[in-house]
Amino acid sequence: MAVRRFVRGRIEWPRLEAVCREFAARYDESVVRVEFLDGDNWLSTPCVVDERWFVKVITPQNALVHALFTAGRNLGVFSSGTEGFFERFDSPVEMAEHELDATRRIRAVGVNAPEPIEAFAHEELGVLVLEYLPDFRTLADLTQTETATFAPTLFASLGRLHGAGFGHGDLRAENVLVADGELYFIDATSVRADAIADARSYDLACALAALEPAIGARAAVDAAVGRYTIEELLAAREFIGFVDMRPDHDFDAALLRGEIEKRAA
Incomplete structure (x- = not known):
């Protein structure tokens, strides 16, 4: 169980509180409620802030797991007779920045995606902020x-x-x-x-x-x-x-x- 917690990059509450304080400072808001989403999340800690923003907090362990998943997927693609095409990221903030950019590209071509807000680094963590879609x-x-x-x-x-x-x-x-x-x-x-x-x-x-x-x-x-x-x-x-x-x-x-x-x- 300890190994699983490490690999998932679970974040201690004091660090999450620090991210929330940074988030509030950036938006000049008082964060009232943070709801963490259930699920088997290997690549981030997702949460909903004040039912307005969807936030992903990404740790170095999450980035490591993503790199391992990417290597496995590229090996699997060889079974289809082609070279692997998945790309990895070097850091948590790169993961956050990529998803922000990908969401912008999706919306730019007229396909629905949550509104991208920003991606930023907080200490060694990557933080992605998107529009929250209620009742999805x-x-x-x-x-x-x-x-x-x-x-x-x-x-x-x-x-x-x-x-x-x-x-x-x-x-x-x-x-x-x-x-x-x-x-x-x-x-x-x-x-x-x-x-x-x-x-x-x-x-x-x-x-x-x-x-x-x-x-x-x-x-x-x-x-x-x-x-x-x-x-x-x-x-x-x-x-x-x-x-x-x-x-x-x-x-x-x-x-x-x-x-x-x-x-x-």
Whole structure:
């Protein structure tokens, strides 16, 4: 248990209080309430401040774990016959700055994401501040009917991101939010610019994998065909095996791969 706490980079309360004081000073605000979010968070300590801001506090241990995850993902990508395309960060503040920039890019191309506020360093910690979306649900929280309704929007948003030359890199049900009837992307990771084509195919495979358990392989592919070509779906098929190995995806890879192949026949 002590090793798990170390690897997760759990922050002692006095240090978190110091971050909150710094946050309040930067915004000339009196912080009244800080709510820490439940979950198995390996890459940050997330919290909601005064129900207005979503704040991630990132430790050096979080940055180390991210580097290990990145190395593992790049090794996994080799199983799809391509070179790894995930990039690592050297420090907690670099992680925070990347997510801030990624959120800005997502919004700049017309895709919904929480409003980015700022990223800053506090001692050895990285701190990211975003708009807080109250009453949100993740894609995994939706009913089957709701998921089917939002599936075309998911691919339209992803296609817009790809059309602008970007990749998400960590598209899964937990990173797609629905609030006030709108779909939002969060937690984009860093992918190499010279491997963006592979990163897009991987994104598409992840989106299909996120939808398949809720609406089935056929409906997921139907929704994707509205935005992506058969050639793009076949390229995504090559990453389905790697996505299936990831513990944060649980879907029927054989059914999904077979449905893509039926469309291509």
